[in-house]
Amino acid sequence: GAVVSQHPSRVICKSGTSVKIECRSLDFQATTMFWYRQFPKQSLMLMATSNEGSKATYEQGVEKDKFLINHASLTLSTLTVTSAHPEDSSFYICSARDRNYEQYFGPGTRLTVT
Amino acid sequence: SQQGEEDPQALSIQEGENATMNCSYKTSINNLQWYRQNSGRGLVHLILIRSNEREKHSGRLRVTLDTSKKSSSLLITASRAADTASYFCATDANNQGGKLIFGQGTELSVKP
Numbered sequence: 001g002a003v004v005s006q007h008p009s010r011v012i013c014k015s016g017t018s019v020k021i022e023c024r025s026l027d028f029q030a031t032t033m034f035w036y037r038q039f040p041k042q043s044l045m046l047m048a049t050s051n052e053g054s055k056a057t058y059e060q061g062v063e064k065d066k067f068l069i070n071h072a073s074l075t076l077s078t079l080t081v082t083s084a085h086p087e088d089s090s091f092y093i094c095s096a097r098d099r100n101y102e103q104y105f106g107p108g109t110r111l112t113v114t
Numbered sequence: 115s116q117q118g119e120e121d122p123q124a125l126s127i128q129e130g131e132n133a134t135m136n137c138s139y140k141t142s143i144n145n146l147q148w149y150r151q152n153s154g155r156g157l158v159h160l161i162l163i164r165s166n167e168r169e170k171h172s173g174r175l176r177v178t179l180d181t182s183k184k185s186s187s188l189l190i191t192a193s194r195a196a197d198t199a200s201y202f203c204a205t206d207a208n209n210q211g212g213k214l215i216f217g218q219g220t221e222l223s224v225k226p
Contacts, residue, residue, distance in 0.1 A: 032211065032212060034212075034213055034214070036216075042218075043202060043216045043217060043218050043219045044157075044202070044204075044216045045216075046213055046215065049211060049213055091154075093156065093157065095214070097212050101212055103212065103214065104159075105149075105156060105157045105159070106156065107155070107156035108155070108156045110154075
């Protein structure tokens, strides 16, 4: 089946710094990728929809200047958490949709901001 | 809230028993999907049921969909300790570009 990777799988950063998370579709092209955030013991919350070659669409309440999304190619989308704070510590999961509209999830990135 | 409702929030059963989890949603959908997540890990896709389907089976899993009630259920038969995980339903709503909206999840504990 189709594989989606995320890098890094785990990252610890200091408050005020920025962190970039990559989401790659390894064996298919994804015109659309989605970014989710999951706090402990909670469900996944959709943050934004990333379309190749265009600006991301953010869900209500998600700060687009804080969570920068770039979908530079059909196999790569990046999420940059700018000026991270401890409350941004979370599990970030991406998914990628292929041309048949099947959606595949990455393994997630655990971000800890100290 | 953008999320649907799932119940129960937590379920504890003995190995061999059946586990039933329910999901309700708010909008018209293209399909509904069920996922499993082990603690601290990624999602595992279990089953997808389309809006024109009423029931689907996969191994020990049985999923039903009632679009008139906007609800779905996941039944795991003959549960095993390895089934211990969180289970989420996710809806692919009409005209939403394929984004999935997740329910709050059910935390299942299967005791050996």
